[in-house]
Amino acid sequence: MAECRAEQKVIGDQDLSKISLKSSLRALDSLRFIAGCDHSRIYLLMSVHPQKEIREAAQVIQQEWQTYDIELTYDEKLYSVVKAFAAKQSSSKAEKLEPEEEKLLAESLRSYRRLGFELAPEKRNEVKILFQELHRIESSFSKNIQEYKDEIFVLPNELIGMDANFIASLTKKETGKVSLGLDYPTFLPIMEFCENESIRARLLERKYKTAEVSNRSQLNKMVELRMQIARQLGYKSWNHFVMEERMAKDPARVDAFLKELEGQLRRSAAKDFADLAALKAEHTTNPKAEFKAWDFYFYSSLRKKRLFAVDSQEIRHYFPLPQLLDGMFGVFRDLFGIKIIEEKAGSFYSWHPELRLFKVEDEDASGLGYFYLDLHPREGKYNHAAAFGLTGGRLLENGEYQRPVKAMVCNFPRAQGNEPALIPHREVETLFHEFGHILHGILTQAKYAQFSGTSVAWDFVEAPSQILENWAWDYQSLKRFAKDWRDSSKVIPEDLVFKMQAAKKAGNVLHYLRQVSLARADVTIHGEIAPCDAIEATNEVLSRIFLPVPPKTAFAAGWGHMVGYAGGYYGYAWADVMAADLFSRFKNEGILNASLGRQLRREIYEPGGSRDENVSLEAFLGRPLSNTAFFEDLGVAAG
Ligand SMILES: [Zn+2]
Numbered sequence: 001m002a003e004c005r006a007e008q009k010v011i012g013d014q015d016l017s018k019i020s021l022k023s024s025l026r027a028l029d030s031l032r033f034i035a036g037c038d039h040s041r042i043y044l045l046m047s048v049h050p051q052k053e054i055r056e057a058a059q060v061i062q063q064e065w066q067t068y069d070i071e072l073t074y075d076e077k078l079y080s081v082v083k084a085f086a087a088k089q090s091s092s093k094a095e096k097l098e099p100e101e102e103k104l105l106a107e108s109l110r111s112y113r114r115l116g117f118e119l120a121p122e123k124r125n126e127v128k129i130l131f132q133e134l135h136r137i138e139s140s141f142s143k144n145i146q147e148y149k150d151e152i153f154v155l156p157n158e159l160i161g162m163d164a165n166f167i168a169s170l171t172k173k174e175t176g177k178v179s180l181g182l183d184y185p186t187f188l189p190i191m192e193f194c195e196n197e198s199i200r201a202r203l204l205e206r207k208y209k210t211a212e213v214s215n216r217s218q219l220n221k222m223v224e225l226r227m228q229i230a231r232q233l234g235y236k237s238w239n240h241f242v243m244e245e246r247m248a249k250d251p252a253r254v255d256a257f258l259k260e261l262e263g264q265l266r267r268s269a270a271k272d273f274a275d276l277a278a279l280k281a282e283h284t285t286n287p288k289a290e291f292k293a294w295d296f297y298f299y300s301s302l303r304k305k306r307l308f309a310v311d312s313q314e315i316r317h318y319f320p321l322p323q324l325l326d327g328m329f330g331v332f333r334d335l336f337g338i339k340i341i342e343e344k345a346g347s348f349y350s351w352h353p354e355l356r357l358f359k360v361e362d363e364d365a366s367g368l369g370y371f372y373l374d375l376h377p378r379e380g381k382y383n384h385a386a387a388f389g390l391t392g393g394r395l396l397e398n399g400e401y402q403r404p405v406k407a408m409v410c411n412f413p414r415a416q417g418n419e420p421a422l423i424p425h426r427e428v429e430t431l432f433h434e435f436g437h438i439l440h441g442i443l444t445q446a447k448y449a450q451f452s453g454t455s456v457a458w459d460f461v462e463a464p465s466q467i468l469e470n471w472a473w474d475y476q477s478l479k480r481f482a483k484d485w486r487d488s489s490k491v492i493p494e495d496l497v498f499k500m501q502a503a504k505k506a507g508n509v510l511h512y513l514r515q516v517s518l519a520r521a522d523v524t525i526h527g528e529i530a531p532c533d534a535i536e537a538t539n540e541v542l543s544r545i546f547l548p549v550p551p552k553t554a555f556a557a558g559w560g561h562m563v564g565y566a567g568g569y570y571g572y573a574w575a576d577v578m579a580a581d582l583f584s585r586f587k588n589e590g591i592l593n594a595s596l597g598r599q600l601r602r603e604i605y606e607p608g609g610s611r612d613e614n615v616s617l618e619a620f621l622g623r624p625l626s627n628t629a630f631f632e633d634l635g636v637a638a639g
Helices: 002-012 022-048 052-073 076-089 099-114 121-147 164-168 184-193 197-207 212-232 238-243 251-283 293-307 312-318 321-336 425-442 463-472 494-506 508-525 534-545 571-589 594-605 613-621 628-634
Strands: 151-154 178-181 338-342 356-362 367-374 386-391 405-409
Touching: 002 022, 002 052, 002 076, 022 052, 022 076, 022 099, 022 386, 022 405, 076 099, 121 212, 151 197, 178 184, 184 197, 184 293, 197 293, 212 238, 212 534, 238 251, 251 293, 251 508, 251 571, 251 628, 293 494, 312 425, 321 338, 321 425, 321 463, 321 594, 367 425, 386 425, 405 425, 425 463, 463 571, 463 594, 494 508, 508 534, 508 571, 508 628, 571 594, 571 613, 571 628, 594 613
Parallel strands: 367 405
Antiparallel strands: 151 178, 338 356, 356 367, 386 405
């Protein structure tokens, strides 16, 4: 940090009359690169280090880096440097810039403008205070959700459909009742498997009242502050402010996107809802049974079981971990034209003995980067799957390229006795997804750290990882490595793969309709016309597009995405539409088509944010983005 501060001072104190690309944008990129590497390594240690003391110390330093980042962002002198360089570029002394550098300059100026740097001093201060107030309320909103606790009490024998292990894990009361909390490991299984409708209803109602009392006014205040900030900065709404930096660029495009999705999905969804309602009538032997919000997961799951009897326990045998990793590496090695070579244990920096390190090389044996695999769970470790960065990529002053280092963190089971670690297929999908983030990082060729690897527009970042999931679902890909570990002559049967695909597809229409309802609620409350009450507005949208929310509930008070994803929730569906569209070329021209794989590498993975993501997408597709492939995958007729 001291090094960064010294460098920051050198850049800030330079003679502005002699400003150059090298002394301004390039120097700032280098400064942010150094700070970013240290920050991300500390962040990784905070998330995965086996020693508690180290994790805690890392957390403290991580916060210091965050504070320093704000200091850098608001440094007046650095702003003058960027402005001076911009002024030079519009004078007769302009340097010749490459397109990536033009983009860097434009985006640097834009970032400052978005912070209020171009406003008169007192206006600018107002914006700063509004941002501070917004962040303060956002933290308390999130904290209220995290700390919120509620529970209902039921008799164990009321929990029909729940397995004995689940019931045994619940806290027991003296009354003989057990407690059902709102945490996901309790809430989700109850919603999916509990036969007792009144228990599902009671628990869902409580869930949808999460933080209602404390967060109703907080949410409205957040929405109001966002609108004020946007207006002060010259935008029509928070949506306009957020989307300017995204691929979508404009709320009108998102609006059209959601409208089209909703229209197409609804036609299909009507049949799906009718099927589920019929299933409920049959299951409850009550022909008049009404289908409710708390029935959604239960009957979706029951329908899946009836239609496609796929035994997920049995499927695991085709995915023993070592064979799965080799298989996945093999597929993407052939597709992207790379080599993946394991480094010898003990020859590299490590935070845990189980850690493995792999070098990625290009076809001509030049190095592309490294990635760690931290595969198994342990006490205190980050408990989802994710790709972390340790070192970014960028072109150095001496003409060499600093190649990236990434880490894939998962929580796969370990081998037990004679049995290798067997990976459930949904985690196979996750593995392919996270490996997409790893490759997006490692294959980068962007010159500037600010654009390298996964540093792309928010609504684009999931596309390069999402698309790789397809290779975990396709028979041509799976048959290369999905072989029963007990008898390696037994390749995963093609009809089983079809069944798995059909089961996946079965719930997708309603899944996406729910996503669209959430995205629509988000853009509604952050639009040009402020809602009277954000919670009621959300209830109205969810009930209209998806399923009526239970009366007197307040879903949005407990909606964590309202911090960080405000005006951006549409990005989930957006990324899936893009991934489906990109993958459609592989569907047509061959899933293992190596020349197509190399095109994907060149047009999507290598550029990162160094050019507009719409340009990258169109370069690969040869046409603008379309949602036809997405609808085809869902089995929804386009048109
Ligand atoms: Zn992801």
